[in-house]
Amino acid sequence: MEEHKHNDLSDSENSEIKGWYRKLVSAWIFTIPLVIIMFFGRIFNIELLPERLMTPIILIIAFPVIFIFGWSTIKSGIRGLISFYFSMDSLIALGTIIAYLTGIASLFFKIQDYSGISAMIMAIFITGKYIEARARGKATSEIMKLLQLGAKKARVLRGKKEIEIPIRDLKIGDLMIIKPGEKIPTDGVVVKGESAVDESMVTGESMPVDKKKGSPVIGATINQDGILYVKATKIGSDTFLAHIIQLVESAQSEKIPIQKLADKITGIFVPIILILALLAGVNWFFFTHDISLSIGVAVAVLVIACPCSLGLAVPIVIMVSSGMGAKHGILIRKGEAIQTIKEIKYVVFDKTGTITKGKPEVSDIYSLVPEKDLLKIAASLEKLSEHPIALAIVKKAQLKEYKRVTGFKISRGRGLEGIIGKKKIVIGNATLMKERRIPLVKIANKIREFESNGKTTLVISENGKAIGTIAVADSIKEDSINAIGKLNAQDYNTVMITGDNELTAKEIAKQVGISEVIANVLPEDKAKKVEELQKTGMVAFVGDGINDAPALKQSNVSIAMGTGTDIAIEAGDIVLANGSLTGVVQAINLSKVTFRKIKQNLFWAFGYNIVAIPLAVAGVLHPVIAELAMAFSSISVVTNANLLRRKKI
């Protein structure tokens, strides 16, 4: 269903371009001879037609240009005038009809015949629309590609038979078979087979990702070299791709603050021009008593005004920028972020899952009791928690059987407690041990040693006595160092915020090049720390979007990692589909160039109208020149937006 709708959109885009093209060709077939008879006579003094036949013939040739090829414009323009919902078409319709009527009037009165001019105006208008529609098609092409990325068919195993079904008939739990070179139909988990998968179209990650049994795969990515058997886990609007599309689409109707003025003006622009044209005409007639000149001025004012360049200036840039971003896995949700990002002073990173991989592993164990016993106690308790560190310990212990735990309690950000047998077990960081008055004398040196290597430690205690410590290391993402280096070079203050102790945190920060560390922060206090930083400058917060939500909300620009196959839609102003910190640098750069382009476009659009309209009112612009200028201005805004694509991010 979803998909069907999207195809319609690009089809209608194409048919719009084709439609304008047909009108363009037909209009000029009539208009070119018109120009020849009108101007040759004057310039070369060759009389192609007898004078008294001139006007009727021009009227006949101009008629189809305006009322047949330009009919859709005339119709919508007149409807606008009647219903008081004026649009661009109203201006063109009024301008051309008035000009055409002068031709009829000139048969009876002495008045200049503008009917040939009116055909030229319409032909130029149609040409301008055609060029604009094409440029707009180019501007939207990346988004359209994204919308059409989804697979159309899936090959599934039903019973023992392989059958091909349309994607909409796919159900959760279906076993899909994907051959090399084929698109993975929907999100799922590999149950059999090994292969590399190209995920660049949805995450921007250019290297193929290896998949084996148990690996999650993303719909619309392309299987490279092996056959994969994948169980579908998400379908329709729940898939990763559907979420990305939803993000990109909703960004198109987001208004950014700088756009407000342009939008307001666009809304009242046409009525103002109608009044202005009337006033200009009346005024000129009052001073010159020349009805022909006055009509010429009024028509020029009508056709020179260009609400399109104003109204399109911002959205067309956002469109191109969203497309560029999506290609790199950068999804800008809130247009406002584009404007705010250049004011940012601090870039604050959450540590786990953002700078590091977020998949900690047990690296060292120091035990005062047999190591096996220590692990057994620890794993039995940690089994009940879902914290990444807990998972690491459970994985390390590889127990077949767990001990029974009663009175289980979690102290958020500090550790766990419970009773095994008759022994009271407390597992957690130094803060928790201090709270429970558990001395660490015998293991203190080991803890310091582990922590100064950037590892997170936890202490296991039994009946108030420490019996060992386990160190967990979370490796740094490959590109974290590079990305943070780039941000430092651009004079951002990079800050790392973490629940880890100071020693561990400082070591990790040193490794990636972050100078400022805020350690020992409970998850719920992260937002407060962001608020403190905001007293001295705007803050961008980079987090993984799951437990960082309050801090993301508090920050001026929130950048959320939409890692893997899950994507937290509500989490950030900007979402990075591939969870790499390089995306932060790219997102900042993209926002900056986008905002610059927006300002440029608004400057041209405003500047054009501010200069051109008074010139038309002053009577120095011939209506044809006025229409040419108008067409040029709306084309230039779209073309300028397309130039954004040349920027490297």
Next chain:
Amino acid sequence: MKKYNISIDGMHCASCGANVERSLKKVQGVKNVSVSVLMKRGTVEGEDSVKADQIKEAVSKTGYKVTSIN
């Protein structure tokens, strides 16, 4: 609060979009309207009393057509 996503046919310039927005805002109970000419679609947020037919009518008043609404 209810939210409608609509697809609109026929808009081809920025003032068209502004017109559709203006007309939709006049519908009683409508709080937020956003129309994208480029995507040919829009979103309407409003009280539960806002009916799909009212939205369709508001759009057609400006000379454009709602092709889908949900």
